[in-house]
Each structure stands twice: as C-alpha cells, then as structure tokens.
Amino acid sequence: MHELTLTQSLVDRVADATAGRRVSAVHVRVGLLSGVVPEAMEFCFDVVTSGGPLDGAALLVERVPGRISCRTCGAESATEDLLLVCGCGSADVAIVAGQELTLTRVELVRETSCA
Numbered sequence: 001m002h003e004l005t006l007t008q009s010l011v012d013r014v015a016d017a018t019a020g021r022r023v024s025a026v027h028v029r030v031g032l033l034s035g036v037v038p039e040a041m042e043f044c045f046d047v048v049t050s051g052g053p054l055d056g057a058a059l060l061v062e063r064v065p066g067r068i069s070c071r072t073c074g075a076e077s078a079t080e081d082l083l084l085v086c087g088c089g090s091a092d093v094a095i096v097a098g099q100e101l102t103l104t105r106v107e108l109v110r111e112t113s114c115a
C-alpha cells in the first residue's frame, strides 16, 4: 500500500512547513491516473496524523480526471481507467493529465491571541 508512505511524507512536509502551528485542513490534487487511490489516502491520513502535530486536520482531495491523447488518430479523450485505450482501439496514447499528486493548500487554525 504505497498510499501510506506517500501520505506519511506529505504529512511530514506539512508538519515541517507549519512548524507547530495547528493545521485544520490539507488540500491535495490527485490525478486519477496517478495510481493513488484517494479513499486510501484519506484513510491513511487519519492514521498517520493521529497523535501527531496534524492530529484533527482534514485531508481534502480534489480528484483530477485523466486525459489521454491518441498518437494513432489524434483524438483527445477523458478516461478514469488505468488501461489506456483510445476509442479507435489504439493503445498508443500519451497521458495529458491525471498523473499529478500536488499539495495545493494548507489551512491553519486561527489562534486566538490576547495581545
């Protein structure tokens, strides 16, 4: 399950960047052709953050649909399937979008201060 390793390094990165401030939410963009299962990542996030500096934070995954471009007929089409085949039957396709795994935003809890 590589989502666990991936989520662990994401959480480490966010914890480093926020340096002890409380995080309420972490936004990521996950391409549906990246091989990462968003649901698995959400599950791992709860496990990984439990008891750590990001405890209680939410992981918000934006799913990016896949797009392929066919080298045989030139058509571009959307796909959610990891088996990439164009409508014309050709498997000679290039991935245009859907392989990303990007951290897009970190929301911090607003600390109330008496100053």
Ligand SMILES: [Zn+2]
Pocket (backbone or CB within 6 Å): 070, 071, 072, 073, 074, 075, 086, 087, 088, 089, 090
């Ligand atoms: Zn084609």
